Amino acid sequence: MVESLTVSLGSRSYPIHFGANLRSLIAAEITRLRAEGRKVVIVTDRAVAEAQAEALGAMGDGVPTISVAAGEASKSATELARIWDFLAEQSVDRGGVVLAFGGGVVGDLAGFAAASYLRGVAFYQMPTTLLAMVDSSVGGKTGINLGAGKNLVGAFHQPQAVFVDTDLLTTLPPREFAAGMAEVIKYGLLGDAELFAELELTPLGVDSLHLATVVRRCCEAKARIVEADEFETAASGGRALLNLGHTFAHAIEKNAGYGVYLHGEAVAVGLAAAARLSRELGLVDDATVARVERILTAHKLPIALRAPIGVGTLMRAMARDKKVRAGQLRFVVLEAVGQSATHDQVDHALVERVWREVGAAD
Ligand SMILES: NC(=O)c1ccc[n+]([C@@H]2O[C@H](COP(=O)([O-])OP(=O)(O)OC[C@H]3O[C@@H](n4cnc5c(N)ncnc54)[C@H](O)[C@@H]3O)[C@@H](O)[C@H]2O)c1
Numbered sequence: 001m002v003e004s005l006t007v008s009l010g011s012r013s014y015p016i017h018f019g020a021n022l023r024s025l026i027a028a029e030i031t032r033l034r035a036e037g038r039k040v041v042i043v044t045d046r047a048v049a050e051a052q053a054e055a056l057g058a059m060g061d062g063v064p065t066i067s068v069a070a071g072e073a074s075k076s077a078t079e080l081a082r083i084w085d086f087l088a089e090q091s092v093d094r095g096g097v098v099l100a101f102g103g104g105v106v107g108d109l110a111g112f113a114a115a116s117y118l119r120g121v122a123f124y125q126m127p128t129t130l131l132a133m134v135d136s137s138v139g140g141k142t143g144i145n146l147g148a149g150k151n152l153v154g155a156f157h158q159p160q161a162v163f164v165d166t167d168l169l170t171t172l173p174p175r176e177f178a179a180g181m182a183e184v185i186k187y188g189l190l191g192d193a194e195l196f197a198e199l200e201l202t203p204l205g206v207d208s209l210h211l212a213t214v215v216r217r218c219c220e221a222k223a224r225i226v227e228a229d230e231f232e233t234a235a236s237g238g239r240a241l242l243n244l245g246h247t248f249a250h251a252i253e254k255n256a257g258y259g260v261y262l263h264g265e266a267v268a269v270g271l272a273a274a275a276r277l278s279r280e281l282g283l284v285d286d287a288t289v290a291r292v293e294r295i296l297t298a299h300k301l302p303i304a305l306r307a308p309i310g311v312g313t314l315m316r317a318m319a320r321d322k323k324v325r326a327g328q329l330r331f332v333v334l335e336a337v338g339q340s341a342t343h344d345q346v347d348h349a350l351v352e353r354v355w356r357e358v359g360a361a362d
């Protein structure tokens with residue numbers, strides 16, 4: 001059975017479909033689009049194309065497909081240009097449709113190619129990682145990395161629809177499943193204390209009977225946040241809350257070298273750091289920090305850097321964060337488990353102390 005929820009954004013509204021064997025639904029959608037004379041292309045990565053060859057074949061029989069190398073390094077200007085060239089070679093016109101079949105890397109990259117090619121063509125998301133199902137496939141943030149920092153070039157471009165089939169996760173490597181759990185735990189921390197408590201009691205695994213329910217709950221949370229603040233312009237709170245842990249995480253990803261920490265692993269260290277920063281600011285107590293660290297560890301996620309990176313280097317990378325205004329860092333902090341807020345004017349000395357606590361070097 002297919003269940004759906006709508007992300008309500010006026011003319012940019014779209015459904016998120018949940019169910020098993022959604023490939024037949026998407027195959028039908030592709031057939032409908034092609035019957036209307038619309039050119040459909042698929043963007044995926046090589047590991048997904050191999051692990052999910054059957055699903056890809058069932059959906060994309062005869063559909064031109066481009067595969068990028070698996071991993072964060074593909075979120076680059078080089079790969080973006082390769083996809084633009086592919087779209088041109090395939091004579092994709094303004095009625096064209098890009099289907100992103102993969103994790104967050106494929107979704108962000110293909111989504112930005114769709115946002116920019118011919119000044120914008122339609123795209124669909126079929127996420128294949130836990131992280132992409134609960135977070136990156138919803139909300140329309142697309143983009144690539146620069147040497148200077150994560151996601152520094154991109155666009156808001158909402159998909160036409162998202163197809164979430166948790167059966168695709170059976171081939172996902174355990175380390176990648178754990179990385180997705182960092183974003184799930186993020187949802188608990190930023191606004192769903194009940195979800196957090198459930199995960200504390202029973203860590204979620206790929207075999208958990210309620211996996212699909214948890215995925216849907218995260219999508220619902222993200223949909224409501226995005227509906228309220230699509231372009232992340234709220235003066236406080238709003239969509240920026242989805243960035244909990246990310247001011248730290250993006251500095252780690254950039255400085256360790258893209259791909260050394262999976263995004264979710266860097267977010268896990270970032271969540272631990274955000275909890276510690278919230279304690280420094282007097283917002284939460286030691287017990288809350290301990291709960292955050294315990295739940296991350298229980299889901300096989302890091303809570304400290306694996307190898308030291310200099311505090312100065314990390315602080316300089318943070319200055320590139322997209323939440324910075326007039327040179328001031330903006331952090332997402334915890335007020336309790338299940339309650340978060342944005343916080344401006346944080347003393348840099350406190351941030352440096354937190355970096356050292358999670359393993360940064362002088
Ligand atoms: N746009 C957003 O709102 C948003 C939100 C969160 C994260 N992101 C971005 O998402 C990216 C991380 O996404 P990710 O964690 O999905 O990583 P990913 O896209 O690199 O996928 C993880 C790995 O798993 C493999 N894989 C994917 N699905 C598989 C499957 N079903 N079976 C076997 N292997 C599979 C991939 O080939 C890859 O090697 C980062 O670039 C991050 O910045 C974006």
Ligand SMILES: O=C(O)C(=O)C[C@@H](O)[C@H](O)[C@H](O)COP(=O)(O)O
Binds near residue numbers: 150246
């Ligand atoms: O959708 C959002 O908004 C998010 O912040 C979700 C994050 O998990 C995601 O990593 C996002 O790509 C970060 O965006 P950025 O604007 O901080 O680069």
Ligand SMILES: [Zn+2]
Binds near residue numbers: 135183267
């Ligand atoms: Zn993220």
